[in-house]
Amino acid sequence: xxxxxxxxxxxxxxxxxxxxxxxxxxxxxxxxxxxxxxxxxxxxxxxxxxxxxxxxxxxxxxxxxxxxxxxxxxxxxxxxxxxxxxxxxxxxxxxxxxxxxxxxxxxxxxxxxxxxxxxxxxxxxxxxxxxxxxxxxxxxxxxxxxxxxxxxx
Amino acid sequence: xxxxxxxxxxxxxxxxxxxxxxxxxxxxxxxxxxxxxxxxxxxxxxxxxxxxxxxxxxxxxxxxxxxxxxxxxxxxxxxxxxxxxxxxxxxxxxxxxxxxxxxxxxxxxxxxxxxxxxxxxxxxxxxxxxxxxxxxxxxxxxxxxxxxxxxxxxxxxxxxxxxxxxxxxxxxxxxxxxxxxxxxxxxxxxxxxxxxxxxxxxxxxxxxxxxxxxxxxxxxxxxxxxxxxxxxxxxxxxxxxxxxxxxxxxxxxxxxxxxxxxxxxxxxxxxxxxxxxxxxxxxxxxxxxxxxxxxxxxxxxxxxxxxxxxxxxxxxxxxxxxxxxxxxxxxxxxxxxxxxxxxxxxxxxxxxxxxxxxxxxxxxxxxxxxxxxxxxxxxxxxxxxxxxxxxxxxxxxxxxxxxxxxxxxxxxxxxxxxxxxxxxxxxxxxxxxxxxxxxxxxxxxxxxxxxxxxxxxxxxxxxxxxxxxxxxxxxxxxxxxxxxxxxxxxxxxxxxxxxxxxxxxxxxxxxxxxxxxxxxxxxxxxxxxxxxxxxxxxxxxxxxxxxxxxxxxxxxxxxxxxxxxxxxxxxxxxxxxxxxxxxxxxxxxxxxxxxxxxxxxxxxxxxxxxxxxxxxxxxxxxxxxxxxxxxxxxxxxxxxxxxxxxxxxxxxxxxxxxxxxxxxxxxxxxxxxxxxxxxxxxxxxxxxxxxxxxxxxxxxxxxxxxxxxxxxxxxxxxxxxxxxxxxxxxxxxxxxxxxxxxxxx
Numbered sequence: 001x002x003x004x005x006x007x008x009x010x011x012x013x014x015x016x017x018x019x020x021x022x023x024x025x026x027x028x029x030x031x032x033x034x035x036x037x038x039x040x041x042x043x044x045x046x047x048x049x050x051x052x053x054x055x056x057x058x059x060x061x062x063x064x065x066x067x068x069x070x071x072x073x074x075x076x077x078x079x080x081x082x083x084x085x086x087x088x089x090x091x092x093x094x095x096x097x098x099x100x101x102x103x104x105x106x107x108x109x110x111x112x113x114x115x116x117x118x119x120x121x122x123x124x125x126x127x128x129x130x131x132x133x134x135x136x137x138x139x140x141x142x143x144x145x146x147x148x149x150x151x152x153x
Numbered sequence: 154x155x156x157x158x159x160x161x162x163x164x165x166x167x168x169x170x171x172x173x174x175x176x177x178x179x180x181x182x183x184x185x186x187x188x189x190x191x192x193x194x195x196x197x198x199x200x201x202x203x204x205x206x207x208x209x210x211x212x213x214x215x216x217x218x219x220x221x222x223x224x225x226x227x228x229x230x231x232x233x234x235x236x237x238x239x240x241x242x243x244x245x246x247x248x249x250x251x252x253x254x255x256x257x258x259x260x261x262x263x264x265x266x267x268x269x270x271x272x273x274x275x276x277x278x279x280x281x282x283x284x285x286x287x288x289x290x291x292x293x294x295x296x297x298x299x300x301x302x303x304x305x306x307x308x309x310x311x312x313x314x315x316x317x318x319x320x321x322x323x324x325x326x327x328x329x330x331x332x333x334x335x336x337x338x339x340x341x342x343x344x345x346x347x348x349x350x351x352x353x354x355x356x357x358x359x360x361x362x363x364x365x366x367x368x369x370x371x372x373x374x375x376x377x378x379x380x381x382x383x384x385x386x387x388x389x390x391x392x393x394x395x396x397x398x399x400x401x402x403x404x405x406x407x408x409x410x411x412x413x414x415x416x417x418x419x420x421x422x423x424x425x426x427x428x429x430x431x432x433x434x435x436x437x438x439x440x441x442x443x444x445x446x447x448x449x450x451x452x453x454x455x456x457x458x459x460x461x462x463x464x465x466x467x468x469x470x471x472x473x474x475x476x477x478x479x480x481x482x483x484x485x486x487x488x489x490x491x492x493x494x495x496x497x498x499x500x501x502x503x504x505x506x507x508x509x510x511x512x513x514x515x516x517x518x519x520x521x522x523x524x525x526x527x528x529x530x531x532x533x534x535x536x537x538x539x540x541x542x543x544x545x546x547x548x549x550x551x552x553x554x555x556x557x558x559x560x561x562x563x564x565x566x567x568x569x570x571x572x573x574x575x576x577x578x579x580x581x582x583x584x585x586x587x588x589x590x591x592x593x594x595x596x597x598x599x600x601x602x603x604x605x606x607x608x609x610x611x612x613x614x615x616x617x618x619x620x621x622x623x624x625x626x627x628x629x630x631x632x633x634x635x636x637x638x639x640x641x642x643x644x645x646x647x648x649x650x651x652x653x654x655x656x657x658x659x660x661x662x663x664x665x666x667x668x669x670x671x672x673x674x675x676x677x678x679x680x681x682x683x684x685x686x687x688x689x690x691x692x693x694x695x696x697x698x699x700x701x702x703x704x705x706x707x708x709x710x711x712x713x714x715x716x717x718x719x720x721x722x723x724x725x726x727x728x729x730x731x732x733x734x735x736x737x738x739x740x741x742x743x744x745x746x747x748x749x750x751x752x753x754x755x756x757x758x759x760x761x762x763x764x765x766x767x768x769x770x771x772x773x774x775x776x777x778x779x780x781x782x783x784x785x786x787x788x789x790x791x792x793x794x795x796x797x798x799x800x801x802x803x804x805x806x807x808x809x810x811x812x813x814x815x816x817x818x819x820x821x822x823x824x825x826x827x828x829x830x831x832x833x834x835x836x837x838x839x840x841x842x843x844x845x846x847x848x849x850x851x852x853x854x855x856x857x858x859x860x861x862x863x864x865x866x867x868x869x870x871x872x873x874x875x876x877x878x879x880x881x882x883x884x885x886x887x888x889x890x891x892x893x894x895x896x897x898x
Contacts, residue, residue, distance in 0.1 A: 001408055017446075017448075018408055018409075018448075018449070020452075021448050025446060025447055025448035028375075028447070029446040029447055030446065033368070034370050034374070034375035034377075035368015035369065036368070037372075037374070037521070037569075038374060038447075038522065038598075039520050039521075039522075039825075040601045040825045041600060041602075041824075042601075042825070044824065044825035044826050045825050074368065075367065075368030076368045078367075082366055082367040087366040090362075091358065091362050091366060094359055094362065094791050094795060096231075096361075096362065096365045096366075097231035097233070097795055098519075098520065098521070098567070098568060098569050098570045099231070099361065099365035099371070099567065100519075100520040100521045101520045101569075102366065103365075103366075103368045106366060125833055125834045126834075128833045129832050129833050129834045131833075132520070132825060132830050132832060133520070133833075134518055134519060134520045134830060135231045135520075135570065135803075136798070136803055136806060136831055136836060137795070137798075138802065138832075138833040138836035139802075139838060139839055140798070142833065
């Protein structure tokens, strides 16, 4: 099997996997970065969201070739100690219930706010509509993204 | 894994003694050891394995740095018991919550009972036992301190883990824990008054919040051990089919594939002993691909060519629709409750209203797909994963493998959603059969497609309700249920309006399908509440009376003291109705706001909800739900509010969008591209109010869901003039629009 170099959370990693292995499974099974979650495998639920050069993307639908030479950030690397403004807002609002989808929600929100630091309520809903939360923590996701936006100024 | 070591250490050393504090309730002991110095703030995580334990008992541990570890017994599916159950113990133990570290308990039938996440009952059943556990531990610690000082325990006071005597001397819990551990466990210890609570009643964040927001390993999907392989299973593509033969030559040649074999033999053995197991799991052989990674297993599985045969007929939604209607039209009913003479009262009525309500199958759609870890060795069967029923599942695995119950060691992970699906441990049973055959540690992982195609679904149900009105009073109420596979049970036939109407009858009929069905958050009531409460609105319109007054008048007739089957309280129901009217601004909204009202009782909890539908650019939009809940004492208001919001929105989402149709024995959707779940844009605001009455806690995980669909339907009726008789509501989009002439007018 081919060997790939990938840049994850600021470190260069070497993995030995089949070329069609989705980045999701490379992260989870080969690099032990299990914070990125499998939800649907077809880019519909957003649980596997990571940043590729700062853009939120679905790792279940990305191949290694597509991230060649790019920098990947996962939930584990969003901040050193869980103090990214989005993580702090998630904690302040106590967003999660089961928590399974929340890494994906946080990665979507953080990439969105980096590009749109002063979003309207509608902007927030448009950005977060791509991520499903089966526990329906949506009322708190709205609030947490707003708080994070205020704290990122 | 370090948590593994912790559990193993505890299991060997700390679970040696057993106490029966709770006398028939939940058995919870506690384990106290090491010195506890006053006012030392704990590190967030302590290395439990490195501590020198006193073998005292399980569940409460105190370390020399002031940290208290409390083991939470029940599975955590997102309902928040991993936070709220330890809060109850900590309150009576009288320690600072900041010094408490919570760990998930393992399955331990010697020390706990009812380690189940189901029926919204964890707090209700745990309430007395958890408080007694904390209070008994505190009393032993105080007694030990008093003995050391030579004073009477009644002269001592406790605050946040520090005991003070009349002379002002202090001892930390840790200073006296070794003495305390030698004392007899007291029974019936006095408990705090609600006014004395320092922890309960305060907003307390999820104990796992830091791990969740930083992506730490928490879930079954995340669990790994040395030498573990991943299993992906090829299952019958349609209900009613069995495996005939297969060709795995392509799969065997693929990278990472470790082995390919079939399972089913052991399961069929189990099904002989426990026939109901076939109601949740197909007894066909299934093909298992073992590989070194999840992707390799899933990918290789797709190359297997299998031949299946139809053993029982492939079913469809179209067919179910006719069958359920025929059942309602027919006379093959079982009567679950009958008061007076419904037939006679209907014949004598001045007005009769009859309506039929329809619901589809629903998958559970837990965000974490089904999965389980199993390792079967001569010494033990090690199971790890997300399960709502650890004890029952461990029992099935013991039977499956012909092992003693004590051989099964089951650890519960944090669970990425349950909703009833994980009451059924078919995935754990499969994982055990696979691991037994593979002779190595295995993690079984369902793809989303398998999760949706091989579910244990909420069954399709139709309700027909017929009521009679005479001299301005509701004199007859006849509820008929036609369901796939199973009917309402327990106290549901005795819920409102049972006891409120003189002539009342509940009849049920079912059709046996080969599609596996089971409990889905708030079984039966998740649909019945909408049917019943839509019906009452329509009945009020027919009678030309106020909708809420009709409900209040009916509640006046209810006398629970004369009928033990009636467990809802008319007084508590009237109170939630009153508060909902007030908080929602019922009847005081501007013209473009249309409201729908529902009150309901299930899981021992009384709820009223009001939905606000507003006309925006000529279109009705669901904007807000006001939810008033009487669940007694609220242990953790923050977690409880989260749970209420989630329940309400679950009810909104599934009544608006949820539908799993079948064709040729298969669901017509198998992933979130064609199966729609609620997303943020469609989620209304939820405003939550709790009734503060100081009564013992009741259920909360489920009871806010059932009323939501009815509130939405009633609000849309108010906005559009259209009654909604079928779920999901978006299936008839024309009924969700305001008639054009009204917009112009």
